[in-house]
Amino acid sequence: MDRVVFQSVRKIFRHRPALFNWLGSERAGETVALNNVSFSAASAEVLALLGPNGSGKTTALKLISTMLLPDAGSVQVGGFDTRRDPGRVRRQVGIAVAAERSFFPRLSARENLDFFAALDEVPRSERAQRIKDVLSDTGLEEQADTLVMKFSSGMYQRLGIARALVKRPSVLLLDEPTRSLDAANTAHFWATIRALARQQSTVLLATHNFAEAAAVADRLLLLHRGELLADRPVGDEESAEALRTFYFRMTGEIDEAMGAVHRAGRTI
Amino acid sequence: MITASTTMTSTSSLDKLYAILRRDLLTAVRHRSGFVVTLVGVFTELAAFYFLSRAIGPGFRPGGIEYFPFLLVGTGVYTFFVMSAQAFLSAVQEAQQTGTLEVLMTTSTAPAELVILSSISAFAGNLVNLLVYLFAGVAVFRASIHANFFSCVAVLIFSLAIALALGIAAATLQVAFQKGSALLWLLSSGLWFLSGTMFPIQSLPRPLELLARAVPLTYAIDGMRQALLEGQSVTAIAPTLAVLAGFGVVLLPLALAGLSLSLRRARQDGTLSFY
Numbered sequence: 001m002d003r004v005v006f007q008s009v010r011k012i013f014r015h016r017p018a019l020f021n022w023l024g025s026e027r028a029g030e031t032v033a034l035n036n037v038s039f040s041a042a043s044a045e046v047l048a049l050l051g052p053n054g055s056g057k058t059t060a061l062k063l064i065s066t067m068l069l070p071d072a073g074s075v076q077v078g079g080f081d082t083r084r085d086p087g088r089v090r091r092q093v094g095i096a097v098a099a100e101r102s103f104f105p106r107l108s109a110r111e112n113l114d115f116f117a118a119l120d121e122v123p124r125s126e127r128a129q130r131i132k133d134v135l136s137d138t139g140l141e142e143q144a145d146t147l148v149m150k151f152s153s154g155m156y157q158r159l160g161i162a163r164a165l166v167k168r169p170s171v172l173l174l175d176e177p178t179r180s181l182d183a184a185n186t187a188h189f190w191a192t193i194r195a196l197a198r199q200q201s202t203v204l205l206a207t208h209n210f211a212e213a214a215a216v217a218d219r220l221l222l223l224h225r226g227e228l229l230a231d232r233p234v235g236d237e238e239s240a241e242a243l244r245t246f247y248f249r250m251t252g253e254i255d256e257a258m259g260a261v262h263r264a265g266r267t268i
Numbered sequence: 269m270i271t272a273s274t275t276m277t278s279t280s281s282l283d284k285l286y287a288i289l290r291r292d293l294l295t296a297v298r299h300r301s302g303f304v305v306t307l308v309g310v311f312t313e314l315a316a317f318y319f320l321s322r323a324i325g326p327g328f329r330p331g332g333i334e335y336f337p338f339l340l341v342g343t344g345v346y347t348f349f350v351m352s353a354q355a356f357l358s359a360v361q362e363a364q365q366t367g368t369l370e371v372l373m374t375t376s377t378a379p380a381e382l383v384i385l386s387s388i389s390a391f392a393g394n395l396v397n398l399l400v401y402l403f404a405g406v407a408v409f410r411a412s413i414h415a416n417f418f419s420c421v422a423v424l425i426f427s428l429a430i431a432l433a434l435g436i437a438a439a440t441l442q443v444a445f446q447k448g449s450a451l452l453w454l455l456s457s458g459l460w461f462l463s464g465t466m467f468p469i470q471s472l473p474r475p476l477e478l479l480a481r482a483v484p485l486t487y488a489i490d491g492m493r494q495a496l497l498e499g500q501s502v503t504a505i506a507p508t509l510a511v512l513a514g515f516g517v518v519l520l521p522l523a524l525a526g527l528s529l530s531l532r533r534a535r536q537d538g539t540l541s542f543y
Contacts, residue, residue, distance in 0.1 A: 013538050062538075065374045069535045091376045102367035104291060106298040111291070118287035119375040119382065147298070167376070 002040035003202045004064060004171055009037045009073035011059050011226075033059040035226045036073070041219075043170075046193065046203040048213035051223035052251050057206035060223070061173045064204065065095040077171055091121070094169030096160040096177055105149035109140055109159050112148055113166055120167035134162040137192050139185055153180040161189065165196075172196065174205045178212065190216045210247055224251050281385065284377060288389045292359075296393065310401050311408070317343065318409045330468040337412060337497050340405040342465040345489045348391075348398040349431050350456045356390035356435040357448045364442070370541050379531050380524055387435040391428065402496070412497075419495030419502050426509050427488040429516025436523040444530035446542055459485050484515040 011034040034056045041047045049057040062068040063075050066086040074081055080088040103112045113131045122130060135141050138158040143151070148159065157180045164172060174193075178186040193216060197203055207213050213220055214234055220243060222230040229250050232243050296302060321328075321336035328335050363369035373379055405411045434455070442448025462469070462476065463485040469477050480486050491508040494500040502509070534540040 059538075062370075067370050067374055067535065067540060068538055069532070071536070087376070087378055090374055093374065095371070095374055097367060097371060102371045104295060104368070105366075106295045107291060111294060115287050115291050116371075116375060118284050119372070119377040121376045124283060163371070 001043070003043050003078055004041040004204065005074075005076040006037055006039050006060070006063075007074045007076075009034050009060075009063065009070045009075060011056075011063060011068065012071050032226045034063075034070075037223075037226070037228045038073075039221055039228065039231055041171075041202050041204060043200045043202055044197050045219065046197045046205065046217045047219045047221060048217035049204060049206045049221050049223055050208065050210060050213045050247065052208055054225070055208075055223040055251075056226045057208075057223055058175050061095065061175055061204060061206050064089075064171065065093050065173055066090055067095075092170045093173060094164035094167050094171070095173040095175070096157075096164040097175055101156060103148045103156070103159065103163075106147055108145045108147055109135065109151075109155075109162075110144045112159065113163060116163050117166050122167055130166050130168070131162075134165045137165065138162040139188065154182065154185065157181060158185065158189075170201055172201055172203045174203065176207055177205065178207075178209075186212075210244055214244070220247075222247055222250065281381060284381070285385045285388060288385050289392060292389045292393060306397065307400070310397070310404055313343070314340070314401070314405055314409055331493070333493065333497050334412060336409065337405075338493065339466065340402065340409075340411050341493045341496055342463075342489050344398050344401045344405070345427075345492050346460060346463060346465040346485065347401070348394050349427075349434060349485055349488070350452070350459065351397065352387075352391040352394040352431055353435040353438050353452055354456075355394060356387045357438045357442060357452055359386060359390065360439045360442050360448065364446075364541050367541055373531070373535075373540060380528060383436060383439060383527060384432065384524075387432050387439075390435065391431055395424070414499035415496045416499045416501060419500060419505055420492065422502050422509055423488065423491040423495050423505070423512070426512035426516065427484075427491070429520045430484040430488065430512065433516070433519035433523040436520075436527050440523065440527045440530045443527070443534050443540070459483060462486065464489055484512065484519070487511045487515070 010032070012030050012032050014030045015028055037056070037060070039047075049060055051057050059068065063070055063082065064077060066082050066089055069083055074083070076082070077089045078092050080092075082089050104115065107115065110131055113134065114127060117127050117131065118124075132141075135144050138161050140155065140158050140162060143155060148156070151159065157177065161174070161177055164174070172193075178189060181189060190212075193203055193205075197218075205213065205217065217234055219231065219233050221228060222232075222243075230243070230246060234243075317339040318336055321334070321339060324335055326334070330338050360369065363372060372382060375382070377385075406413055438448040438452045438455075440448075441451045460466075462472075462480040462483050464480065469480040469486060472480060487508050491505055491512065494505045494508065531540075534542075
């Protein structure tokens with residue numbers, strides 16, 4: 001059974017200028033973040049939402065988490081609609097957001113996790129052990145009792161992942177989860193995610209890193225300017241290479257990169 | 269290793285309230301200078317009111333009460349209301365700025381429950397400040413009181429719904445228009461003027477006095493003066509308590525409905541973390 005279902009989802013952000021807009025240059029308008037996007041994700045599946053900045057990846061994750069509501073279409077998690085049953089959806093979903101500092105700075109890592117675990121209705125009797133587990137899984141054991149205001153970007157990011165994991169969600173949403181992690185932590189993190197998927201969790205990962213998405217995901221969804229361009233399984237090396245070529249051709253990212261290299265070469 | 273689970277677990281609202289109170293207490297005590305600044309502020313304000321009442325002289329006894337105790341209760345209750353709402357609003361603004369609000373809104377706790385519990389915590393913190401304020405007024409500046417403990421508790425309990433409504437209304441405007449501070453400033457100025465904080469509302473022109481009688485805080489301050497300074501029983505202040513209860517029954521659901529609407533709109537527009 002599909003655990004996450006996107007059906008013809010459209011999301012538009014409307015910009016309303018300020019009241020005294022004549023003082024500035026802000027203009028009214030709208031951005032189509034997602035346009036008629038449909039896909040589904042099953043239990044035990046790791047699905048990568050892949051695309052350049054502004055492609056709609058984060059919007060898709062926020063729609064699943066109920067942070068946002070769709071303008072058209074529907075989003076369902078475990079059979080519950082995010083608009084009609086947001087409470088039941090939230091009980092199933094854990095999200096690690098890109099905003100690194102979404103913690104209480106004068107609480108320690110352990111205290112922050114304990115606070116969010118209480119709001120996520122993790123039973124008090126299990127809380128300490130679960131927090132210990134996720135701190136271990138994210139490599140934060142030694143910093144467990146350090147105030148998070150002293151954390152580095154990478155530590156904040158790991159704590160965000162720990163927060164998403166502590167409720168043991170059936171759907172885990174990760175927004176650029178390894179952006180500030182070093183290679184060792186990244187490798188350990190992906191091993192954890194694969195283990196989680198083996199235990200029937202659904203993992204949706206937003207990233208613009210093709211190599212990472214191809215290495216960890218079962219399926220790749222290619223998003224570009226709010227449109228779903230491709231929905232392909234990650235198979236053998238040959239199909240991955242074909243998908244890689246497709247990705248860079250569709251998004252134009254390689255052209256820009258190559259152009260930059262050529263320009264740098266000429267200057268040098 | 270982590271294990272997946274779809275089991276829905278439940279913990280009581282009390283457990284969540286404990287978690288929120290603990291968070292706010294830990295944050296407060298780790299702002300080491302915060303307590304000192306608050307204490308200095310309390311004593312400075314009380315000293316100013318003490319000398320103001322001496323300057324005015326013993327002849328001015330609004331409602332038959334000495335002026336310094338009259339000021340002590342008026343400003344204490346007013347500050348409790350406004351500072352609690354301010355503390356709650358600041359917490360919402362800070363959560364918007366750090367991105368914590370969005371994450372909080374994705375937890376298993378319903379937004380309305382989260383907001384009520386958070387505001388209770390903000391008011392609990394300021395209740396301690398109110399007690400310190402009143403204690404200092406009595407112990408250091410010799411304000412004469414004749415307290416009826418049960419009446420004081422009753423006034424506080426019946427006022428709490430109104431105070432929560434005020435805090436939630438400010439949070440609603442903050443989420444909807446990012447202008448909660450402006451509302452609070454406007455309300456706090458109006459409340460200070462109209463609720464009999466510094467002088468009896470009978471001193472106001474008739475139209476303003478009628479307006480003052482429509483302000484819930486007027487009854488909270490009046491009720492506390494009757495309970496704390498005149499020692500009146502719960503039965504004697506029942507009419508005031510009934511008015512407070514009436515305001516609470518109307519205002520709290522209205523504020524919660526407004527918050528629910530503004531959160532839904534913010535989710536639709538993607539403005540939950542705008543500030």
